Amino acid sequence: MKKIGEQTYSLQNRPKILSSAAVVGEKEGKGKLGKSFDIVEKDPYFGKKTWEAAESEMLRKCFEKVCFKAGKTEKDIDMILSGDLLDQCTSSAFTFRKINVPYLGLYGACSTMAESMALAAMLTDGGFGETVCAITASHFCTAERQYRFPLEYGGQRPPTAQSTVTGAGGLLLSVKGKGPAVRCVTIGKIADAGITDANNMGSAMAPAALNTLVSHFRDTGRSPSYYDAVFTGDLGAIGHDILEEMLEKEGFPADKNYFDCGVMIYEGDEEKERRFGSGCGCSASVLCGYILPEMKKRHWNRILFAATGALLSPLTVQQKESIPGICHAVAIENEGDDRDE
Amino acid sequence: MKKIGEQTYSLQNRPKILSSAAVVGEKEGKGKLGKSFDIVEKDPYFGKKTWEAAESEMLRKCFEKVCFKAGKTEKDIDMILSGDLLDQCTSSAFTFRKINVPYLGLYGACSTMAESMALAAMLTDGGFGETVCAITASHFCTAERQYRFPLEYGGQRPPTAQSTVTGAGGLLLSVKGKGPAVRCVTIGKIADAGITDANNMGSAMAPAALNTLVSHFRDTGRSPSYYDAVFTGDLGAIGHDILEEMLEKEGFPADKNYFDCGVMIYEGDEEKERRFGSGCGCSASVLCGYILPEMKKRHWNRILFAATGALLSPLTVQQKESIPGICHAVAIENEGDDRDE
Numbered sequence: 148m149k150k151i152g153e154q155t156y157s158l159q160n161r162p163k164i165l166s167s168a169a170v171v172g173e174k175e176g177k178g179k180l181g182k183s184f185d186i187v188e189k190d191p192y193f194g195k196k197t198w199e200a201a202e203s204e205m206l207r208k209c210f211e212k213v214c215f216k217a218g219k220t221e222k223d224i225d226m227i228l229s230g231d232l233l234d235q236c237t238s239s240a241f242t243f244r245k246i247n248v249p250y251l252g253l254y255g256a257c258s259t260m261a262e263s264m265a266l267a268a269m270l271t272d273g274g275f276g277e278t279v280c281a282i283t284a285s286h287f288c289t290a291e292r293q294y295r296f297p298l299e300y301g302g303q304r305p306p307t308a309q310s311t312v313t314g315a316g317g318l319l320l321s322v323k324g325k326g327p328a329v330r331c332v333t334i335g336k337i338a339d340a341g342i343t344d345a346n347n348m349g350s351a352m353a354p355a356a357l358n359t360l361v362s363h364f365r366d367t368g369r370s371p372s373y374y375d376a377v378f379t380g381d382l383g384a385i386g387h388d389i390l391e392e393m394l395e396k397e398g399f400p401a402d403k404n405y406f407d408c409g410v411m412i413y414e415g416d417e418e419k420e421r422r423f424g425s426g427c428g429c430s431a432s433v434l435c436g437y438i439l440p441e442m443k444k445r446h447w448n449r450i451l452f453a454a455t456g457a458l459l460s461p462l463t464v465q466q467k468e469s470i471p472g473i474c475h476a477v478a479i480e481n482e483g484d485d486r487d488e
Numbered sequence: 489m490k491k492i493g494e495q496t497y498s499l500q501n502r503p504k505i506l507s508s509a510a511v512v513g514e515k516e517g518k519g520k521l522g523k524s525f526d527i528v529e530k531d532p533y534f535g536k537k538t539w540e541a542a543e544s545e546m547l548r549k550c551f552e553k554v555c556f557k558a559g560k561t562e563k564d565i566d567m568i569l570s571g572d573l574l575d576q577c578t579s580s581a582f583t584f585r586k587i588n589v590p591y592l593g594l595y596g597a598c599s600t601m602a603e604s605m606a607l608a609a610m611l612t613d614g615g616f617g618e619t620v621c622a623i624t625a626s627h628f629c630t631a632e633r634q635y636r637f638p639l640e641y642g643g644q645r646p647p648t649a650q651s652t653v654t655g656a657g658g659l660l661l662s663v664k665g666k667g668p669a670v671r672c673v674t675i676g677k678i679a680d681a682g683i684t685d686a687n688n689m690g691s692a693m694a695p696a697a698l699n700t701l702v703s704h705f706r707d708t709g710r711s712p713s714y715y716d717a718v719f720t721g722d723l724g725a726i727g728h729d730i731l732e733e734m735l736e737k738e739g740f741p742a743d744k745n746y747f748d749c750g751v752m753i754y755e756g757d758e759e760k761e762r763r764f765g766s767g768c769g770c771s772a773s774v775l776c777g778y779i780l781p782e783m784k785k786r787h788w789n790r791i792l793f794a795a796t797g798a799l800l801s802p803l804t805v806q807q808k809e810s811i812p813g814i815c816h817a818v819a820i821e822n823e824g825d826d827r828d829e
Contacts, residue, residue: 149615150566154590156616197807225491226675233801234575236595240678240799244812249495249675251603252799252814254577254593262592266607273614274490275497334567334590337581458581458593460574466538471585473593 152366154333154359158272161328164479165278165319166217169436170209171428172287172313179415184314184436185212191288191313202231202238202286209315210246210282213435217278217319224248224319225276228263230255231427232285232311233293239283248280256456257352257381258335259283260316260431261475264452265332267320268477272329282317285426294345294461308346309383310422312412316431318439325482327442333366333476335359337458341469345459348425348470349386349409352455355472356382357393359453363476364399372402375447378438380430380454380474381409383423408433408454430454439479448481493707495674495700499613502669505820506619506660507558510777511550512769513628513654520756524778525655526553532629532654543572543579543627550656551587551623554776558619558660565589565660566617569604571596572768573626573652574634580624589621597797598693598722599676600624601657601772602816605793606673608661609818613670623658626767635686635802649687650724651763653753657772659780666823668783674707674817676700678799682810686800689766689811690727690750693796696813697723698734700794704817705740713743716788719779721771721795721815722750724764749774749795771795780820789822 149156169184176187186208193204206229214220227246229239230253243250255262263281271279288298290311296302320329338358342351356379364370371377371394382390387407394400412424412433434452441447453476459468490497510525517528527549534545547570555561568587570580571594584591596603604622612620629639631652637643661670679699683692697720705711712718712735723731728748735741753765753774775793782788794817800809 150617199803199807230593230595232576234803235573235597235799235801237799237801237804240812240814241804241809244678244680244799247677250678250814251607251675251816252595252597254571254595256576256593266592269614269616270610273610273616275610275614276491334592336588337585337591339585458576458578458585460576460578462540462575463578463582466540468582471581473581473591 154362155331155366156269157331158268158329160272160322161330162268162271162320162322163324163326163328164439165321165324165326166213167318167435167439168209168212168216169314169316169432170205171432175312175314175412177416178413180412180437183440184432198286198288199238202284202289203242205315206238206242206284209317213317213319219278221246221248224278224280226251227280228253228267229282230259231283232290255473256458257425257427257429258454258456258473258475259427260434261452261454261477264477265334265475268329268332271320271322277323278319278321280317280319283427283431284315285311285428287311287313290426305346307385309348309409309425311426312424312429312432314428314432316435318435327439327479327481329477330480331478333359333363335474337471337473339469339471343467343469345464348457349383350389351457351470352472353382353386353389355474356390356453356455359474359476360394361397371399371404374404374449374451376404376406377451379407381425382407382455383409442481450479452477452479495703496672496707497610498672499609499670501613501663502671503609503612503661503663504665504667504669505780506662506665506667507554508659508776508780509550509553509557510655510657510773511546512773516653516655516753518757519754521753521778524781525773526777539627539629540579543625543630544583546656547579547583547625550658554658554660560619562587562589565619565621567592568621569594569608570623571600572624573631596814597799598766598768598770599795599797599814599816600768601775602793602795602818605818606675606816609670609673612661612663618664619660619662621658621660624768624772625656626652626769628652628654631767646687648726650689650750650766652767653765653770653773655769655773657776659776668780668820668822670818671821672819674700674704676815678812678814680810680812684808684810686805689798690724691730692798692811693723693813694727694730696815697731697794697796700815700817701735702738712740712745715745715790715792717745717747718792720748722766723748723796724750783822791820793818793820
């Protein structure tokens with residue numbers, strides 16, 4: 148059986164990541180990771196007339212790039228799994244209406260990269276499609292308008308508020324070919340710790356990350372030190388601290404190997420008040436633009452990617468509902484690194 | 489290989505539909521199909537304080553019912569695949585935050601039942617989970633507020649406008665056990681025919697249904713008469729007529745076996761101006777409440793379920809964008825009916 152423990156599935160055919168690509172905005176290009184991204188676009192409109200069209204254009208460029216890097220065209224792609232933060236996931240739908248590939252729409256908020264990748268890995272592993280694309284994006288300006296205030300309003304944000312990353316990340320998975328392999332996935336349950344402050348989403352998502360990581364470690368019998376690095380999605384510094392503390396209490400203390408994409412993305416940016424990143428594009432661009440290329444260089448050989456999502460909407464916030472969180476985890480390993488299998 | 493032709497995958501382990509259930513509102517209970525549904529709830533609030541909480545409660549009842557009918561509890565369910573029409577899919581997320589089962593969120597607009605079922609079929613067939621739940625819902629009052637006007641406004645609607653069904657439908661799939669089996673699935677591409685009228689979504693979705701059905705027939709080498717019935721999701725009478733005409737032009741004329749869940753759901757309701765249904769809950773409740781139980785009675789032995797979705801948002805309508813459509817198809821057959829395999 149492919150199920151291990153309660154929530155984890157092993158991928159016996161080891162789907163490989165043939166290629167990955169990331170496209171980001173100007174601010175994202177200013178951090179330490181800036182040079183890693185395939186495209187840093189200075190025009191926040193990406194040459195389009197609306198922020199929404201800009202987000203779609205960024206996603207389209209990312210898709211084009213990830214195909215190109217693997218030497219594939221859209222004819223070679225069996226399925227695209229994508230989603231985004233916009234109401235009715237229109238930046239994905241509007242991108243892929245022009246791409247002649249079967250499409251499955253997802254909604255996992257900022258966990259979308261892990262969700263799409265977990266599903267793509269299970270599908271290709273099961274023989275459903277030779278090459279499947281997992282891809283997602285977010286844009287600061289579309290997210291601000293939808294979740295908070297239009298930019299023109301100039302609203303101030305509390306210190307716990309994260310900043311939606313303008314970025315897209317995508318990858319191609321196939322059981323044939325070469326690249327880091329997805330070895331197992333842990334599908335998360337929704338966790339709701341009762342947090343109602345939409346400006347403190349790291350705290351709202353930390354319990355979901357905790358549940359999924361603990362399940363992953365218990366299901367697989369691994370300790371955190373099995374991995375060279377464990378990346379959460381976009382908890383930010385506050386959420387990440389909470390998570391580390393909770394993981395320690397559960398018996399899984401960090402071995403200096405817990406990182407958070409939301410903390411990493413703006414690291415090194417010299418702006419006075421550094422924000423922490425969030426949004427589907429945060430963990431997606433860090434994974435696809437930085438982590439996976441570093442794995443190819445053997446900087447890391449085994450990583451766990453655990454993107455987190457806050458499943459709120461502006462309406463649920465108005466209705467004073469608490470914020471449910473979710474987290475899915477994907478274990479990626481370089482081939483030829485079977486240390487203590 | 490499991491891929492047949494361009495977009496279709498065969499399910500060699502024949503995942504069975506162990507149980508299905510449908511919960512609907514009062515209006516949906518008045519049509520000819522009314523008696524088929526498991527629960528007809530007269531209170532549009534489902535005992536809750538908001539329409540959104542009502543939608544979640546309906547979905548929760550449906551989940552409980554579908555588990556109960558199969559003699560399962562939430563412990564027996566490996567994954568839930570769900571989605572809905574609300575911004576950020578909150579009716580699903582808020583339902584399943586209380587259910588201790590790994591969750592994958594989808595967005596396929598009104599095609600969600602076919603999308604969740606296709607994915608659940610591929611996952612269980614591939615050994616990823618023994619029992620997987622595919623489920624979705626929509627509610628007239630939440631959809632009206634979000635897409636059109638709050639009910640209190642009393643806005644008039646043009647004759648082509650469809651009516652969002654208050655309904656939920658869900659089913660459990662497993663390769664073990666008994667029930668009608670999913671034999672193959674066709675994953676749709678996004679089609680955009682340039683329709684911009686959000687009150688005429690049947691016409692916007694018909695090209696997607698056409699593409700997916702034609703692909704399905706070509707991929708499998710089947711003619712429409714292979715099936716006892718072919719059900720589209722919620723094209724309504726106008727969209728359904730357009731589809732029949734287009735299918736005939738493509739060489740796949742109806743053999744009196746093309747039906748549409750959006751047409752069927754309010755059939756027999758004596759209200760003067762009968763509407764056609766739409767929404768995730770339309771095809772979901774008709775499939776899970778009526779079609780599958782009729783299959784168990786051997787009224788039909790082979791059906792093709794092709795739910796359709798319009799991938800628009802209120803914002804894209806304001807931005808004068810056209811409406812992309814999508815359609816996924818799921819072929820379901822009674823076991824022991826291998827007429828001309």
